[in-house]
Amino acid sequence: xxxxxxxxxxSSNEYRRIYFEFNKARLEGYFSEPLVxxxxxxxxxxxxxxxxxxxxxxxxxxxxxxxxILVKANGVYVDPVVxxxxxxxxxxxxxxxxxxxxxxxxxxxxxxxxxxxxxxxILWRFFVEAVSRYANLPNLFEATVEVNRSSRILDLSxxxxxxxxxxxxxxxxxxxxxxxxxxxLVEESPWLGGRLRYDTxxxxxxxxxxxxILNGLVRNLESRPNVKILLKTVFAGFFKDYAIAYSxxxxxxxxxxxxxxxxxxxxxxxxxxxxxxxxxxxxxxxTILKMLNCYDVNPGKRALLLxxxxxxxxxxxxxxxxxxxxxxxxxxDIHDRYSNPSLEVVDNLxxxxxxxxxSVEKAELYRRDGVREVLDIDFVVCSAFSxxxxxxxxxxxxxxxxxxxxxxIPIHNEFMELRDNVFIAGGATGSPYSIxxxxxxxxSALSSALKIGFKNLSGLLEEKVEEYxxxxxxxxxxxxxxxxxxxxxxxxxxxxxxxxxxxxxxSKPRRDAFICFCEDVTTEDIIRVVHLEEFKLLELVKRGLGxxxxxxQGRLCMINASIYISHLYNLDPNRIGLTRIRSPxxxxxxxxxxxxxxx
Amino acid sequence: xxxxxxGGGISGLSIAYNLALRKAGxxxxxxxxxxxxxxxxxxxxxxxxxxxxxxxxxFAMESIKRxxxxxxxxxxxxxxxxxxxxxxxxxxxEIEIFKKSNxxxxxxxxxxxxxxxxxxxxxxPYINVDGLAGAFFGPQDGSFHHDYVCFGYYSxxxxxxxxxxxxxxxxxxxxxxxxxxxxKVGDEGLEKFDVVVLATGAWTNIIxxxxxxxxxxxxxxxxxxxxxxxxxxxxxxxxxxxxSAYVTQTLKGEILGSIDYPLPQGxxxxxxxxxxxxxxxxxxxxxxxxxxxxxxxxxxxxxxMMSIDNSHIMGRDPEWPEGLYVAYGYSGHGFMMAPLxxxxxxxxxxxxxxxxxxxxxxxxxxxxxxxxxxKLVIG
Ligand SMILES: Cc1cc2nc3c(=O)[nH]c(=O)nc-3n(C[C@H](O)[C@H](O)[C@H](O)COP(=O)(O)OP(=O)(O)OC[C@H]3O[C@@H](n4cnc5c(N)ncnc54)[C@H](O)[C@@H]3O)c2cc1C
Numbered sequence: 001x002x003x004x005x006x007x008x009x010x011s012s013n014e015y016r017r018i019y020f021e022f023n024k025a026r027l028e029g030y031f032s033e034p035l036v037x038x039x040x041x042x043x044x045x046x047x048x049x050x051x052x053x054x055x056x057x058x059x060x061x062x063x064x065x066x067x068x069i070l071v072k073a074n075g076v077y078v079d080p081v082v083x084x085x086x087x088x089x090x091x092x093x094x095x096x097x098x099x100x101x102x103x104x105x106x107x108x109x110x111x112x113x114x115x116x117x118x119x120x121x122i123l124w125r126f127f128v129e130a131v132s133r134y135a136n137l138p139n140l141f142e143a144t145v146e147v148n149r150s151s152r153i154l155d156l157s158x159x160x161x162x163x164x165x166x167x168x169x170x171x172x173x174x175x176x177x178x179x180x181x182x183x184x185l186v187e188e189s190p191w192l193g194g195r196l197r198y199d200t201x202x203x204x205x206x207x208x209x210x211x212x213i214l215n216g217l218v219r220n221l222e223s224r225p226n227v228k229i230l231l232k233t234v235f236a237g238f239f240k241d242y243a244i245a246y247s248x249x250x251x252x253x254x255x256x257x258x259x260x261x262x263x264x265x266x267x268x269x270x271x272x273x274x275x276x277x278x279x280x281x282x283x284x285x286x287t288i289l290k291m292l293n294c295y296d297v298n299p300g301k302r303a304l305l306l307x308x309x310x311x312x313x314x315x316x317x318x319x320x321x322x323x324x325x326x327x328x329x330x331x332x333d334i335h336d337r338y339s340n341p342s343l344e345v346v347d348n349l350x351x352x353x354x355x356x357x358x359s360v361e362k363a364e365l366y367r368r369d370g371v372r373e374v375l376d377i378d379f380v381v382c383s384a385f386s387x388x389x390x391x392x393x394x395x396x397x398x399x400x401x402x403x404x405x406x407x408x409i410p411i412h413n414e415f416m417e418l419r420d421n422v423f424i425a426g427g428a429t430g431s432p433y434s435i436x437x438x439x440x441x442x443x444s445a446l447s448s449a450l451k452i453g454f455k456n457l458s459g460l461l462e463e464k465v466e467e468y469x470x471x472x473x474x475x476x477x478x479x480x481x482x483x484x485x486x487x488x489x490x491x492x493x494x495x496x497x498x499x500x501x502x503x504x505x506x507s508k509p510r511r512d513a514f515i516c517f518c519e520d521v522t523t524e525d526i527i528r529v530v531h532l533e534e535f536k537l538l539e540l541v542k543r544g545l546g547x548x549x550x551x552x553q554g555r556l557c558m559i560n561a562s563i564y565i566s567h568l569y570n571l572d573p574n575r576i577g578l579t580r581i582r583s584p585x586x587x588x589x590x591x592x593x594x595x596x597x598x599x
Numbered sequence: 600x601x602x603x604x605x606g607g608g609i610s611g612l613s614i615a616y617n618l619a620l621r622k623a624g625x626x627x628x629x630x631x632x633x634x635x636x637x638x639x640x641x642x643x644x645x646x647x648x649x650x651x652x653x654x655x656x657x658f659a660m661e662s663i664k665r666x667x668x669x670x671x672x673x674x675x676x677x678x679x680x681x682x683x684x685x686x687x688x689x690x691x692x693e694i695e696i697f698k699k700s701n702x703x704x705x706x707x708x709x710x711x712x713x714x715x716x717x718x719x720x721x722x723x724p725y726i727n728v729d730g731l732a733g734a735f736f737g738p739q740d741g742s743f744h745h746d747y748v749c750f751g752y753y754s755x756x757x758x759x760x761x762x763x764x765x766x767x768x769x770x771x772x773x774x775x776x777x778x779x780x781x782x783k784v785g786d787e788g789l790e791k792f793d794v795v796v797l798a799t800g801a802w803t804n805i806i807x808x809x810x811x812x813x814x815x816x817x818x819x820x821x822x823x824x825x826x827x828x829x830x831x832x833x834x835x836x837x838x839x840x841x842x843s844a845y846v847t848q849t850l851k852g853e854i855l856g857s858i859d860y861p862l863p864q865g866x867x868x869x870x871x872x873x874x875x876x877x878x879x880x881x882x883x884x885x886x887x888x889x890x891x892x893x894x895x896x897x898x899x900x901x902x903x904m905m906s907i908d909n910s911h912i913m914g915r916d917p918e919w920p921e922g923l924y925v926a927y928g929y930s931g932h933g934f935m936m937a938p939l940x941x942x943x944x945x946x947x948x949x950x951x952x953x954x955x956x957x958x959x960x961x962x963x964x965x966x967x968x969x970x971x972x973x974k975l976v977i978g
Pocket of ligand 1: 606631642644932
C-alpha cells in the first residue's frame, strides 16, 4: 500500500529485488522504485551530461516535472525520475564528452553566440554544424518509437478537481466529497500524503500524529464512491478549452472540464546558487527526506546542508539519526540557534564552492571575516529556500508577488480564491504549517462548493475563515494580510526594498554557478545580458539567454534568476518580475496527443 | 525634428534605427510592455523570398539582404541560416501553381527546384511521402533568431541616441489643424511630436481609429507548438500545403510549428487550446512519423495582422493628418519585411521620396483598388 506510512521497501511484496543494467554494469534495485533511486542505491550519482557543456548531471529532485536528465531505457528516451525500475531493464546514458567540447568548452557560454567573429560566414557554418552535431540531445533516430498499447485520451468532468494529494488536497477532498460532490484528486507521486508522508511540518512545540491523520483521511476517501484518486498522474495545467493531466505510467492523457479546481500542489525546493551547484550529489531537501523515509536509501556519509532554518535543522536531525555527519551552512549571521546544539553550524558565508568529479567530494566555505573552511562531504542538501509552485497560477495569468522573506506568492483572498473557479490551498499559498494547510484545504473546499451552488454553506465558510485569520494572527504571519489586500486592490510594487536571499552563496557572478540547468546558463551569462542592455526584466533576460525555455520550463530557474538579478542590483524582485508561464506545464508525447478521442 | 515611434516590435525598432542612422533628430520609441512583446517575440523566425506576388517577393529579397548586411554591425548575432523552405504539394494543381511562380522567381534570380516524391524521399528520408504529388524547394529561404534580431536593432538604436520608453502605453494621437501635434501617454498631458509612426502591430486599429482612419486590416490569433529539444535533423521549414501544417527546427533543437486552426478574429486572450495542439500533433505525426517520439513542451499564441490582400501597409495617405505614418498589416510574414520597411519608411519620412519597392504597399492602394493579392500565407 503506497500510502501506508510504515511500509519500507523491504517489508512489502511490492518491493522485490531485481537486476537491471546501467551502461553495461549489472546493478541491483527494487522493483517499481524510480530508476534514479535504484542508481543512487548503487552509488551511481552521475547519470548523464548536460546539454551544452557536457557537465555531469545527477538527481536533484524527484518531481516528474523537472525532466533535468534523460536516459535511454530499453531503447526509449525516458526520465529516470518517473521510470520505474524493472527486471532486466537495459539503461543507457551518454557519459562521454566529445573531444571538440573538451577543447572548446571555454567558449560554450550562454552568451557565446553574441561573439562578433561568429558572423564570419565560414566560421558561422562551422559553428552551426557543431551546434547541431554536438549538443547533448536525444537523437530520435537512435530510439525506438514508444508504442504503449494502453495509451489513450480520456475525458473527465468532475465537480471539483484537486491537484495534489498532500494534507491540503486530502482535506479538501475529504470535505467536498462528504458533501456529495464528485471529486477527482490527481497526485504526481506514487503515494498520497505529500510532505506528511515523509516530513513533519508542525509548528515547533506542537506535534501531530501524522500517520493517524493521513490514514484517517485516506480511509474516508477510499470508502466514498464519489472520489477518484489518480496516482502517478501529473496535472499539466490549463489550456483554454481543457485542463489536462498526464499519467506516464499508462500513457493516459486526461482532458478535464471541472466546475471548480483546487490547487494544492505545494512548494518547490529551489536550487541554491553556489559554485558547481550542478554537480551530482547536490540534492533538494524534500528528495533527501523521501530517500530516508520512503525509499530507505542512505544518501551518504557526510552532508552539507545549505540554509539554516527550522526545516533544515529538522532535516539535519533526521540525517544524524541515520548516521550522517551534518554541517549546516548559512549566508547570514545566526544569532538564535534553534534547539539541538549538536548540529554544527557555519554562518556568515559569502561563498561556497564544491568540488569533485562524478559527485561532490569537497566543499570550500568562505566566511565574510576571511576564514576559509574545507570539508569532506559526499552530498549537499539545498534546504535554504522553497517557494510555492506557481506554475498554474502563472498559466492562469494570476498576479504573483514577491514577499520579503517568503518568496513569490500567487495572490488570493482569505476565501482561497485565485480566480473565478480556481482555488488554492496549502504550501502552494506559501503557508508554513500543517495546521494552516488543513484549514486552507477546508476553506477551499467550501468556497468551491459555494461556487457550484451550495448556498447554505456560506455560514460555515465564514466561521472557517474567522478561525483561519485567528490562527494566522496567533502564528504572527502578517504577510498574508498583504496578499489578501493585493487581491482586492491590485498590488503596487514597492520598488526599492533591499532584500537578502537565503539561497545565494556566491559573492560575484561565476561561470561555474548555474541558474538554468537545462540550457547551461550561469550567473555570469545572466550578468552579461543585464549589463549589456540594461535588461532588468526577466522577460527580456529570458529572451536573451533562453532561461525558462528548457525541459523544466523554468520550474527550477525562473525564481532563482529573478532573485539573483534583484540581489545584484539591490532591487525589489517585483520589479524584475517573472515570465509568462505557458501551457502545457509538462511535456506531452506526440504519440499520445495524436490519438483520437476515447481511443 | 521630433519623432515618436509607437510600438517596440521589429517594425518600430527598425524604423527607429533607420531614422537615427539618418540623423533625423530626436527619436522616442514607446512600448506599452517591453520591446519585442507583440508578435515579434512570438513569430516562427523564418524568412522566405518566395511569395505569390512579385511585389512581396522583391520586397522580401531586398529586406533579407539588408538584414544580412546589418548583422555584421549588430551586437547580437541574428543567427541567419539559409536552410530553405520545403513546400509539400499534394495535387497536380498545386504543382502547376509553383511551376508558374517559379518562372517569376527565376526571373528575379531566386528560382527554386521542383522535386518529385522520389526525390523528396531521397533527400528527406524522415518525410512520409504518402499522398504527395511532389514538392518545391526554395534554397534562398531560411531562419533567424527573432529576439536577437530585435535586440540587435535595439542596441544599435540605443547607441545612436534613440530614447526608449518601455512599459509606457500611447493612449491617443493629438491632431490639430490637419497636423499631428503629439501623443498622449498614460494619464499625462500632451507630448509634442512632429511625426508619429504607428508600428503597433495587432493593436493598431485601437489607436488609429481614434483619428477617424479605418483600413481593412484585422488581427487574427495564431498558435504555435514547440517540442522538447532533440538532435538537429529537420533543416528546412517543411510546409504541408494540404493540411497547412508547418514544421521546423531551431538550433537549440526544439521543433516548432503550427497548423491552420479555426481561431477567433480580433483581439482577445492569448491562451492556447488543446484542440490546436492535437491537430498539429496529428498532422506532424503523419508527415514526419519519427516525431511521435518527441514531446510537445510549450505553446503560445500571437496575432497575424491580416490585411484584405494579405500584404503589408506602409507609409501614409495624403488625406491623413500631416505627420502620421504607419507600418503594419503584415499578414503573418512581417518579421522578414521589417528591415526594409524601416529603411524605406525612414527615407520617406525624412525626404518625402517613395521608393519603387515601397509604392505598391501604400495605404492608398485600398481606395485605388490596386491590391497585391498574396496567396502564399503560411499557418
Ligand atoms: C505565430 C506567428 C508566427 C509568425 N511567423 C513568422 C515568420 O516565420 N516569419 C516572419 O517574417 N513573420 C512571422 N510572423 C509575423 C511577425 O511576427 C509579425 O509580422 C511581426 O513581428 C510584426 O512586427 P511589428 O513590430 O509590426 O508588430 P509587433 O511585434 O506586434 O509589435 C507591436 C508592438 O506595439 C506595442 N504597442 C501596441 N499598442 C501600443 C500603444 N498604444 N502604445 C505603445 N505600444 C504599443 C505592442 O506592445 C507590441 O510590442 C509570425 C507571427 C505569428 C503570430
